[in-house]
Amino acid sequence: MVSIGQVVIGVDDMRRAVRFWTQALHYIPRSGAVSDDWTILDPVNGLGTPLALDVSESPVQEHPRMHLDLFTENADEHAAEVERLIALGAQKVDWDLYPADPDFTVLADPEGNRFCVIDLSHG
The missing domain is CATH 3.30.720.120 (Signal recognition particle alu RNA binding heterodimer, srp9/1)
Structure with missing residues (x-):
């Protein structure tokens, strides 16, 4: 196993x-x-x-095949965590694959690696 x-x-x-x-x-x-x-x-x-x-010398992928999902419990926590991560050096990604009503925000760490912050309460 x-x-x-x-x-x-x-x-x-x-x-x-x-x-x-x-x-x-x-x-x-x-x-x-x-x-x-x-x-x-x-x-x-x-x-x-x-x-x-x-x-790593590999370039950052614009649409990575694997990424981290960071979970938040509600919309207020989601917004606060996105802002906190941006204050730490993350950047919002102009993500071209957002659905009409996304439950997530795509960010990039200071290295450019994409990750998502997800609102688990989003219905």
Whole structure:
């Protein structure tokens, strides 16, 4: 049997990526270590999937085949989290694939990697 052990994101600038994702997700570097080419981030409370950052030369995909979904419980929390993530360095993506009444907002981290913030209460 296998299970997901961690999610890996390719980055250009390790220190910038660590700053963003630790603040965005309330994670910390495993054992306090940040290396120049590979860093694993763990949830502060120990619950959840680790996020690994790997220096990569691959270009960012405009429409990535895989991405992170960050969940919020309601519309107010969704709006507040989107604004908080933007204040940390994320950018809104001019997403051409939004449905008529989206329950999500597409953002890009400071490295350009796309991720979604989803309002779970959206009907």
